[in-house]
Amino acid sequence: xxxxxxxxxxxxxxxxxxAIRAGTSGAVAFEAVEPALRPGVQALGFQxxxxxxxxxxxxxxxxxxxxxxxxxxxxCTALALAWDADHAPYEPFTLVDQTVEAAKRNPATRAQAxxxxxxxxxxxxxxxxxxxxxEREPVAQWNHPRWWIERLRHDHPRDWQRVLAADNQQAPxxxxxxxxxxxxxxxxxxxxxxxLPSRPVALSGLxxxxxxxxxxxxxxxxxxxxxxxxxxxxxxxxLLDGLQPVTPGAPLRVLDACAAPGGKTAHLLEMATTSxxxxxxxEVDATRSRRIDETLARLGLQAKVLVADASRPAPWWDxxxxxxxxxxxxxxxSGIVRRHPDVRWLRRESDIGQLALxxxxxxxxxxxxxxxxGRLLYCTCSVFREEGSHQIDAFLAHNTxxxxxxxxxxxxxxxxxxxxxxxxxxxGDHDGFFYALLEKRLR
Ligand SMILES: C[S@@+](CC[C@H](N)C(=O)[O-])C[C@H]1O[C@@H](n2cnc3c(N)ncnc32)[C@H](O)[C@@H]1O
Numbered sequence: 522x523x524x525x526x527x528x529x530x531x532x533x534x535x536x537x538x539x540a541i542r543a544g545t546s547g548a549v550a551f552e553a554v555e556p557a558l559r560p561g562v563q564a565l566g567f568q569x570x571x572x573x574x575x576x577x578x579x580x581x582x583x584x585x586x587x588x589x590x591x592x593x594x595x596x597c598t599a600l601a602l603a604w605d606a607d608h609a610p611y612e613p614f615t616l617v618d619q620t621v622e623a624a625k626r627n628p629a630t631r632a633q634a635x636x637x638x639x640x641x642x643x644x645x646x647x648x649x650x651x652x653x654x655x656e657r658e659p660v661a662q663w664n665h666p667r668w669w670i671e672r673l674r675h676d677h678p679r680d681w682q683r684v685l686a687a688d689n690q691q692a693p694x695x696x697x698x699x700x701x702x703x704x705x706x707x708x709x710x711x712x713x714x715x716x717l718p719s720r721p722v723a724l725s726g727l728x729x730x731x732x733x734x735x736x737x738x739x740x741x742x743x744x745x746x747x748x749x750x751x752x753x754x755x756x757x758x759x760l761l762d763g764l765q766p767v768t769p770g771a772p773l774r775v776l777d778a779c780a781a782p783g784g785k786t787a788h789l790l791e792m793a794t795t796s797x798x799x800x801x802x803x804e805v806d807a808t809r810s811r812r813i814d815e816t817l818a819r820l821g822l823q824a825k826v827l828v829a830d831a832s833r834p835a836p837w838w839d840x841x842x843x844x845x846x847x848x849x850x851x852x853x854x855s856g857i858v859r860r861h862p863d864v865r866w867l868r869r870e871s872d873i874g875q876l877a878l879x880x881x882x883x884x885x886x887x888x889x890x891x892x893x894x895g896r897l898l899y900c901t902c903s904v905f906r907e908e909g910s911h912q913i914d915a916f917l918a919h920n921t922x923x924x925x926x927x928x929x930x931x932x933x934x935x936x937x938x939x940x941x942x943x944x945x946x947x948x949g950d951h952d953g954f955f956y957a958l959l960e961k962r963l964r
């Protein structure tokens with residue numbers, strides 16, 4: 522395929538960055554790029570978002586006044602890509618030349634082209650001194666907003682630096698093998714036959730050495746595997762392991778309360794190979810709920826998919842208690858910033874409290890639907906305690922019929938190595954997650 526010139530890719534990356542800074546999600550901003558150019562622009566954009574704190578700090582030293590949004594986005598794009606010569610995707614000199622070319626070729630940035638040129642040439646001349654000046658600024662050093670760094674430091678005093686460093690790494694591609702269709706060993710062999718080395722993680726996962734488009738994975742269209750982070754693969758086994766229906770032989774009644782796009786719904790169904798299971802999958806967003814149908818259709822699985830608000834059961838609940846409920850609650854997504862590097866710049870600190878309230882409401886509304894002796898697994902892909910351990914401490918204090926079963930608690934993101942975060946579960950590189958398994962006491 523013909524590669525577009527670098528200046529064009531830089532223009533598109535800067536446009537996406539300007540949109541994200543104005544509040545657009547990264548998914549929407551990169552979706553706006555024409556499909557042929559999208560992978561390259563997204564790869565540059567992800568790198569820029571991972572080093573944006575450093576780039577903005579450098580820009581403050583280079584320019585007395587902040588330029589208008591688009592020229593500023595172009596300048597910061599170049600600085601984020603060029604500041605670390607060892608990891609720059611192109612020679613810093615090339616990046617500077619092409620950024621100036623990008624500025625000249627767009628009427629919206631042309632007037633700032635010589636200013637951008639002057640800033641970037643000075644950066645090349647004085648790089649070491651300028652980097653040293655930014656070294657003491659936490660936002661430049663860690664590339665997260667200040668409030669985020671402080672919150673993480675408070676919540677995880679021993680691990681906050683490790684988490685911030687992991688957040689700036691590229692996440693691996695991890696697959697979950699559909700054990701209704703094949704085995705982990707057979708699927709691993711099928712990957713190896715296509716020169717795709719992998720290593721087993723979690724219970725039925727394989728972590729690829731190198732990411733690949735899903736169309737290149739063997740049997741993907743036929744539902745032999747799904748893409749799912751290793752920590753996310755703990756949900757279904759945690760909820761189902763050792764759980765029996767009250768009446769022997771009857772199907773387990775399971776509710777997946779916040780289900781789209783259906784990754785965990787599918788895993789619950791894939792796990793039930795020896796005993797019957799009846800899964801209801803709720804999703805409040807009708808557009809997103811269609812993704813559950815697509816997921817299940819590809820994997821050859823069936824659930825009752827409902828568009829409904831889990832925090833208001835009256836319209837959709839038939840009054841029959843559930844054996845198990847999965848509450849994968851809406852959250853800040855602060856545990857998955859490796860895969861969504863825009864999240865840290867889009868979130869506001871006040872979002873945490875608002876989401877924690879929503880989570881508490883969901884917990885309170887769903888708990889009465891669990892049968893005595895049944896379970897509710899609460900999880901979020903967040904590293905903040907307000908959405909994790911503090912939420913569950915408050916719930917347990919108010920619900921004396923709830924018992925906390927052995928649970929992973931806060932799993933912090935792990936990059937670059939095998940982690941034994943959960944006994945007997947080698948998770949490999951994984952995202953940040955929180956899990957609490959609650960059991961309703963028998964009266
Ligand atoms: C973290 S995502 C779920 C991911 C999903 N469990 C998976 O593994 O594929 C949370 C989902 O909950 C949905 N949601 C938020 N509030 C809800 C509510 N009150 N009732 C039902 N779904 C809700 C969101 O639209 C979002 O799709």
